Amino acid sequence: MGSPPSDALSGSIGPDGIHRKLIRVYFEDTDFSGAVYHANYLRFCERGRTDCLRVMGVHHHELHKGEGGGLVFVVRRMECDFHKPARIDDLLEVRTVCLEAGGARAVLGQRIVRGETLLFEARVTVALVGADGRPRRFPQGLACAFKALQPRPD
């Protein structure tokens, strides 16, 4: 296939500090109304967050198997606005920025757009927990990643 398209899969962070990633709408994402099932926008956002961290060198399987012991991200709170429906075959862009970065909590702003049309937006509070379910402070690399993800004027 020539050059590997894995970078394209994971998206990239622009000079404006926003991570952008493309997502295609498939059969599995839609429901009988003809539009994307509402909970699936949360799946799209989670792919955006995961790939945003990936391009900054943070990987779920490393957090989980690392010496910290079974670290995984959990979502604490989401405020979601469903503006317009996405449909089969649509090519969507998920945009992710970091709004607040604390020592054990980050608040991300996410938007899903189709061209210039805003379909969905969410404010997402995430934390990291250990195998015992208790919150953990962000490791250094992760804390830096969230700080680097602040939106910047162009």
Add this chain to the structure above:
Amino acid sequence: MGSPPSDALSGSIGPDGIHRKLIRVYFEDTDFSGAVYHANYLRFCERGRTDCLRVMGVHHHELHKGEGGGLVFVVRRMECDFHKPARIDDLLEVRTVCLEAGGARAVLGQRIVRGETLLFEARVTVALVGADGRPRRFPQGLACAFKALQPRPD
């Protein structure tokens, strides 16, 4: 199987005006962290809303095929708090009440509990749209159903 358990499937509305419905956690609901995947609580809530309407005589397939023309519910906004994780084999209860009932919009309060432990809660704004995607006023039966679903002192 003796008496048909379909009522058990759909739950019921108590004298306190709250719809309660049991949901089992299966393989499909969990993720590699060992807990239920966050977006799946929204699926559980949607089952609760659907069954709550069902026991009041409102059915999606009738709205969709009725003379109104392709009516379907859409979620406009959700505020979600993820308190504690649910796990494989858990038996959860979804509780649904109506907090505000307007002519073309309703706000529902939903909680997911395991025994006495609150796992998840959401405030959900729903509306009804036609085949053209435009909002429609609630039909009489549906407006009555939402009004009947107001929480009541015991």
Add this chain to the structure above:
Amino acid sequence: MGSPPSDALSGSIGPDGIHRKLIRVYFEDTDFSGAVYHANYLRFCERGRTDCLRVMGVHHHELHKGEGGGLVFVVRRMECDFHKPARIDDLLEVRTVCLEAGGARAVLGQRIVRGETLLFEARVTVALVGADGRPRRFPQGLACAFKALQPRPD
């Protein structure tokens, strides 16, 4: 809610040796074609297998946390025939029998029906693996459960 409906949720095994369980079709199960998304029949079957074992006293969380060490079921092979579509609000019955029970492998026969209409059927080979991913022989209780699940003449 009077008597607890959890038995209704898990279904039961009839005198014919067939486990039967009811499943409702929700928004999440359908796709834009108006029918249930094909891969979701596999989710329904997995719920049937899980509840079939549950009513015989076998629970995923006990296998997983037991001394055997992180035991989980895996599907090795499925042959699936999609006969007719299920639709929103449908009440389906999942029927599960054991066709072959070996020491480390079982072959189950599963059907999904709506009333008398056969919608889907599958032949499913399952095995048990440990935390290292290697196959394990079935514990005594599980082997007995599969043997007890053989179809019987009425």
Add this chain to the structure above:
Amino acid sequence: MGSPPSDALSGSIGPDGIHRKLIRVYFEDTDFSGAVYHANYLRFCERGRTDCLRVMGVHHHELHKGEGGGLVFVVRRMECDFHKPARIDDLLEVRTVCLEAGGARAVLGQRIVRGETLLFEARVTVALVGADGRPRRFPQGLACAFKALQPRPD
């Protein structure tokens, strides 16, 4: 982002007549066993089939809105072998070829690999149905697409 990565998203057909497409494993795809939930390999295969048709100019939304009247693909039969588990963050390749192309039915062969390791393979029979649920002959463009997708010696 420089050149648009949408081609990378949809994969491509090699000189060997095989469509190849990359898929990332996210939280949503896994279950508490730590591996990808078995039914999700079917979702990955459906994305492969859809994108394979897309790169040949066949689009679900055009079939569905076209003059033929509400055409959608249905899966008639699948034989699935689950060889090895995929895990979080894995980069998988879905390979799709056409094994048999009839006038109203096609049989596709699909494999999911991680590097050189075969994880999953399926033989999938698909057909096209109209809004009435009845089978339709493949339109000319689609029949040609399936014929062009036959595996070729390098």
